[in-house]
Amino acid sequence: EVQLLESGGGLVQPGGSLRLSCAASGFTFSSYSMTWVRQAPGKGLEWVSAIRRDSSTVYADSVKGRFTISRDNSKNTLYLQMSSLRAEDTAIYYCAKDCGGTWCFDSWGQGTLVTVSS
């Protein structure tokens, strides 16, 4: 059974940094692209960043230059390093596994809440 478990969320001041982790199990992590999607309170889904199997990366314009996605295949873990955080980054952050060669997402974690506030 595929499992994705996010951690690292919390309360951070504007301008601060935070690193999210997503521990994966139940599948061959290195064989899949992964992504982060966020959801502001009461709002819809927003794609944030993606990392391919070869560790090449893509970012939404809203986070480019501030967030860094990475993966450690030896630890089956996905990361999102977030810096220069803004109030508008407040959201639940989900990690998700791609469908296998396409950028739909067939497994999701339960999410971790990031709150940016002074």
Added chain:
Amino acid sequence: EIVMTQSPATLSVSPGERATLSCRASQSVTSKLAWYQQKPGQAPRLLIYGASTRATGIPARFSGSGSGTEFTLTISSLQSEDFAVYYCQHYSNWPLTFGGGTKVESK
């Protein structure tokens, strides 16, 4: 950026009735379109990918159709567990974008 527009924003349906949800792309995404279901306090769940292929374990009452810029998710006979918010997402190019969602509520 491809803008995904879902309609209606809210759909009131009685159990057993048919629900039809629409998703429109601002430019063609061919068949690179997925549908997700999200219930309160839960992560999204993949229902449909490739515009019309049901994901593993998804009941046959869920069906997707369309290509290009116009897509439809149909729930043939709504069950109580189907009341939720539904999102479409394209994966034609970067950035990936989601529609604003359609809330299916009980009439």
